[in-house]
Amino acid sequence: MAKEKKLVEAITSMEEDFAKWYTDVVIKAELIDYSSIRGCMIIRPYGYAIWENIQKHLDNKFKATGVENVYMPMFIPESLLEKEKDHVEGFAPEVAWVTHGGNEKLQERLCVRPTSETLFCDFYSNIIQSYRDLPKLYNQWCSVVRWEKTTRPFLRSVEFLWQEGHTAHATKEEANERTIQMLNVYADFCENVLAIPMIKGKKSDKEKFAGAEATYTIEALMHDGKALQSATSHDFGDGFAKAFDIQYTDKNNKLQYVYQTSWGMTTRIIGAVIMVHGDNSGLVLPPKIAPIQAMIIPINQTKEGVLEKAFELKDRLKDFKVKVDDSDKTPGWKFSEQEMRGIPIRIEIGPKDIKNNQAVIVRRDIREKIFVSLDEIEGKVAEILDKMQSDMLERARAHRDAHTYVAKNMEEFEHIINEKPGFIKAMWCMDEACETEIKEKTGATSRCMPFEQEHLDDHCVCCGKPAKVMAYWGKAY
Amino acid sequence: MAKEKKLVEAITSMEEDFAKWYTDVVIKAELIDYSSIRGCMIIRPYGYAIWENIQKHLDNKFKATGVENVYMPMFIPESLLEKEKDHVEGFAPEVAWVTHGGNEKLQERLCVRPTSETLFCDFYSNIIQSYRDLPKLYNQWCSVVRWEKTTRPFLRSVEFLWQEGHTAHATKEEANERTIQMLNVYADFCENVLAIPMIKGKKSDKEKFAGAEATYTIEALMHDGKALQSATSHDFGDGFAKAFDIQYTDKNNKLQYVYQTSWGMTTRIIGAVIMVHGDNSGLVLPPKIAPIQAMIIPINQTKEGVLEKAFELKDRLKDFKVKVDDSDKTPGWKFSEQEMRGIPIRIEIGPKDIKNNQAVIVRRDIREKIFVSLDEIEGKVAEILDKMQSDMLERARAHRDAHTYVAKNMEEFEHIINEKPGFIKAMWCMDEACETEIKEKTGATSRCMPFEQEHLDDHCVCCGKPAKVMAYWGKAY
Numbered sequence: 016m017a018k019e020k021k022l023v024e025a026i027t028s029m030e031e032d033f034a035k036w037y038t039d040v041v042i043k044a045e046l047i048d049y050s051s052i053r054g055c056m057i058i059r060p061y062g063y064a065i066w067e068n069i070q071k072h073l074d075n076k077f078k079a080t081g082v083e084n085v086y087m088p089m090f091i092p093e094s095l096l097e098k099e100k101d102h103v104e105g106f107a108p109e110v111a112w113v114t115h116g117g118n119e120k121l122q123e124r125l126c127v128r129p130t131s132e133t134l135f136c137d138f139y140s141n142i143i144q145s146y147r148d149l150p151k152l153y154n155q156w157c158s159v160v161r162w163e164k165t166t167r168p169f170l171r172s173v174e175f176l177w178q179e180g181h182t183a184h185a186t187k188e189e190a191n192e193r194t195i196q197m198l199n200v201y202a203d204f205c206e207n208v209l210a211i212p213m214i215k216g217k218k219s220d221k222e223k224f225a226g227a228e229a230t231y232t233i234e235a236l237m238h239d240g241k242a243l244q245s246a247t248s249h250d251f252g253d254g255f256a257k258a259f260d261i262q263y264t265d266k267n268n269k270l271q272y273v274y275q276t277s278w279g280m281t282t283r284i285i286g287a288v289i290m291v292h293g294d295n296s297g298l299v300l301p302p303k304i305a306p307i308q309a310m311i312i313p314i315n316q317t318k319e320g321v322l323e324k325a326f327e328l329k330d331r332l333k334d335f336k337v338k339v340d341d342s343d344k345t346p347g348w349k350f351s352e353q354e355m356r357g358i359p360i361r362i363e364i365g366p367k368d369i370k371n372n373q374a375v376i377v378r379r380d381i382r383e384k385i386f387v388s389l390d391e392i393e394g395k396v397a398e399i400l401d402k403m404q405s406d407m408l409e410r411a412r413a414h415r416d417a418h419t420y421v422a423k424n425m426e427e428f429e430h431i432i433n434e435k436p437g438f439i440k441a442m443w444c445m446d447e448a449c450e451t452e453i454k455e456k457t458g459a460t461s462r463c464m465p466f467e468q469e470h471l472d473d474h475c476v477c478c479g480k481p482a483k484v485m486a487y488w489g490k491a492y
Numbered sequence: 493m494a495k496e497k498k499l500v501e502a503i504t505s506m507e508e509d510f511a512k513w514y515t516d517v518v519i520k521a522e523l524i525d526y527s528s529i530r531g532c533m534i535i536r537p538y539g540y541a542i543w544e545n546i547q548k549h550l551d552n553k554f555k556a557t558g559v560e561n562v563y564m565p566m567f568i569p570e571s572l573l574e575k576e577k578d579h580v581e582g583f584a585p586e587v588a589w590v591t592h593g594g595n596e597k598l599q600e601r602l603c604v605r606p607t608s609e610t611l612f613c614d615f616y617s618n619i620i621q622s623y624r625d626l627p628k629l630y631n632q633w634c635s636v637v638r639w640e641k642t643t644r645p646f647l648r649s650v651e652f653l654w655q656e657g658h659t660a661h662a663t664k665e666e667a668n669e670r671t672i673q674m675l676n677v678y679a680d681f682c683e684n685v686l687a688i689p690m691i692k693g694k695k696s697d698k699e700k701f702a703g704a705e706a707t708y709t710i711e712a713l714m715h716d717g718k719a720l721q722s723a724t725s726h727d728f729g730d731g732f733a734k735a736f737d738i739q740y741t742d743k744n745n746k747l748q749y750v751y752q753t754s755w756g757m758t759t760r761i762i763g764a765v766i767m768v769h770g771d772n773s774g775l776v777l778p779p780k781i782a783p784i785q786a787m788i789i790p791i792n793q794t795k796e797g798v799l800e801k802a803f804e805l806k807d808r809l810k811d812f813k814v815k816v817d818d819s820d821k822t823p824g825w826k827f828s829e830q831e832m833r834g835i836p837i838r839i840e841i842g843p844k845d846i847k848n849n850q851a852v853i854v855r856r857d858i859r860e861k862i863f864v865s866l867d868e869i870e871g872k873v874a875e876i877l878d879k880m881q882s883d884m885l886e887r888a889r890a891h892r893d894a895h896t897y898v899a900k901n902m903e904e905f906e907h908i909i910n911e912k913p914g915f916i917k918a919m920w921c922m923d924e925a926c927e928t929e930i931k932e933k934t935g936a937t938s939r940c941m942p943f944e945q946e947h948l949d950d951h952c953v954c955c956g957k958p959a960k961v962m963a964y965w966g967k968a969y
């Protein structure tokens with residue numbers, strides 16, 4: 016019995032079932048595949064190429080700020096994980112435990128890193144002696160494991176890829192500056208490369224990282240009105256330094272504790288790209304992150320000279336990531352595949368075009384057909400990709416702004432949550448009881464207290480007492 | 493009590509204790525640090541930068557042959573590991589087992605991947621249906637875990653970094669071609685970039701990979717006369733395909749099993765760079781892989797104009813990886829550090845040099861002092877680095893050739909092993925009994941049956957029966 020390749024079927028529309036649309040896209044665009052291990056995904060070449068592009072951009076940005084890459088062990092001895100009290104409470108319930116090596120039972124259990132603060136602290140306590148050793152600005156690219164019950168491709172998985180930066184500084188101020196600096200690196204990257212606008216702000220105490228003094232976050236709004244925490248940057252103060260005894264001799268020969276930070280972005284951000292830019296034909300990739308920026312699709316490719324012209328075009332467009340689809344599928348089929356994979360533009364060229372010394376460029380996002388003279392195609396492709404990149408950011412920003420609401424009391428808050436999913440801006444007394452009450456009543460969590468504050472009202476949206484801050488709220492991934 | 497940075501002490505000489513020299517170098521050149529987890533090392537920025545350069549070179553070479561990167565889960569369910577009989581026998585005794593996720597005991601144990609054949613096979617059985625889906629040429633960069641009892645930095649560690657390529661092909665011939673092609677990629681990389689000459693050949697049945705039909709290897713000779721297996725490439729035939737039911741429909745609509753390969757290079761290769769090129773002053777890095785190619789060391793740097801000139805020089809040498817050491821250490825100290833870290837050249841510049849419009853370039857390997865006019869420094873640096881790169885390869889080749897011996901009987905074999913460590917070329921009947929006997933008597937293993945065969949004798953070095961092949965033998969890391 017011969018197996019046959021399945022035909023590409025239409026995907027669920029996002030209006031019908033957004034969650035189903037999402038998983039249809041990740042599978043049909045061949046970003047991931049499910050594996051035999053619950054909650055662990057296989058990142059396929061097309062999905063991994065997006066991650067490689069993300070890595071390249073971020074890694075360059077990190078290095079430009081003096082960051083160096085290292086590699087730490089993937090295992091953490093139980094006793095090391097337990098050194099910082101808040102940290103172990105936050106992570107111990109969701110780690111995978113190695114208990115046996117070969118045929119022997121280990122004397123001490125090892126967890127597979129859920130994050131590496133404890134390993135970096137242990138390392139720093141060995142290598143930091145003097146103020147001359149500071150700052151330490153280390154980062155690693157690796158995978159981490161968190162034993163999540165419910166998983167979704169990219170958004171929440173048992174194993175995921177990320178980078179985790181860990182720095183140690185002589186002063187509290189310097190550590191805080193680094194925390195904000197890296198948050199800005201993430202936000203700029205998301206806006207300028209991924210075309211996703213971000214709200215920058217501080218997490219509430221309830222939502223901050225286990226062991227952090229303060230957690231900063233960038234938050235994006237997805238097409239369905241749910242928020243997605245896109246990267247975080249943590250200021251640890253000297254809490255970890257005290258737990259791990261990381262001290263240095265200052266210029267006056269006095270022992271001082273270091274101040275630390277950590278910051279990370281994960282493969283989750285690919286989920287954001289899908290849910291901010293995708294449409295009912297599939298993925299839409301911003302040109303700056305697309306593994307293939309243009310697909311040349313020959314029309315009537317068996318006609319003399321068509322394929323030659325297509326490849327000639329590819330050679331001329333060597334400044335871009337271009338492929339020719341010369342498979343024996345129909346042009347219509349090729350268009351569907353290019354659209355499903357979110358390739359920013361397709362370039363159609365057939366016998367008639369060649370006669371007219373032109374090609375037809377179609378933008379993936381707005382499907383605009385542009386007739387371009389072959390004489391000026393290099394410049395036109397650059398122009399169209401640039402325009403598409405900036406249009407995508409503006410469209411995402413417009414969508415977010417149109418779905419950002421103000422609530423002054425719980426009636427308004429609940430009405431918005433039920434009727435108009437999106438970000439809710441509301442004043443808050445900063446009491447955790449109100450945060451908990453809002454979550455219980457509406458399912459919304461505090462996303463952040465944005466750096467750009469507005470005074471919407473004098474009173475807390477929940478308890479009516481004097482408000483201290485404006486926060487963004489929303490249901491979140 | 494103030495902690496003080498320890499002064500750099502001299503390293504053990506390689507003649508005195510090669511093993512101690514090796515660990516001194518990896519620690520003092522700040523390539524790695526030991527971690528709290530037995531057998532797991534921390535790769536520090538300087539060591540990791542070397543690995544990043546190796547990755548960059550190899551990844552480009554892989555992609556040029558059509559290979560695509562993916563990411564597979566780090567866990568393998570026990571039942572999946574057990575599917576191929578030879579494979580599980582080879583690996584099960586040395587894997588780490590995850591038995592608990594959070595607070596729950598898992599229904600099935602998961603091992604941390606020691607290698608990912610089983611995961612790729614499981615994946616391939618899902619995505620390969622037709623001849624149109626072939627070949628699949630996938631690779632991943634990741635870390636793997638093998639529960640080794642005795643470990644040494646880079647050479648043998650519980651966790652190490654590597655790449656593992658896994659391919660699936662329609663025919664046996666194509667799979668075999670790919671196996672050899674990737675072996676050649678490794679050998680060319682080692683020779684042209686790492687300046688390490690390699691012996692290419694086939695492993696004996698006893699030494700081949702668990703589950704492979706044939707394993708090909710590249711073998712290098714270290715400074716102490718021991719061999720180091722530097723990369724391997726495995727031809728699996730259709731063994732895994734049958735165990736995992738990976739079939740495709742061919743052009744005649746018949747079901748066929750695929751043929752597979754896998755191939756890998758690990759952080760172990762950094763150990764080879766150290767043990768082939770290093771000397772009693774520390775590391776010596778080939779220019780093409782060095783994270784820093786030239787260190788500019790100002791002499792009398794407090795004198796007016798010296799530091800300015802040093803940084804001006806750095807700017808002019810922007811085609812190279814150059815740093816200025818403007819710390820407040822003495823020049824002598826800076827020289828020692830540059831030598832310990834194996835930075836290919838140092839450029840000394842002081843007031844006298846500036847007056848004479850010159851700089852002094854010192855090659856790390858042969859310590860040759862070259863006076864260079866500042867007018868032509870860019871060209872001279874390029875020339876000196878090129879020459880150093882090729883000299884290093886030639887020196888390594890000469891060392892290897894001078895330590896490659898011929899044995900025609902066991903008396904000669906044992907004499908060489910005891911007196912003149914190195915490669916031994918000897919004829920072999922290909923009987924495993926002789927291989928075992930040689931190992932028991934001398935500690936030497938068959939390194940490979942080289943592609944370049946020589947007829948040294950008619951008889952097996954061990955049993956005296958008719959010889960079938962010439963093999964390289966040696967003690968190995």
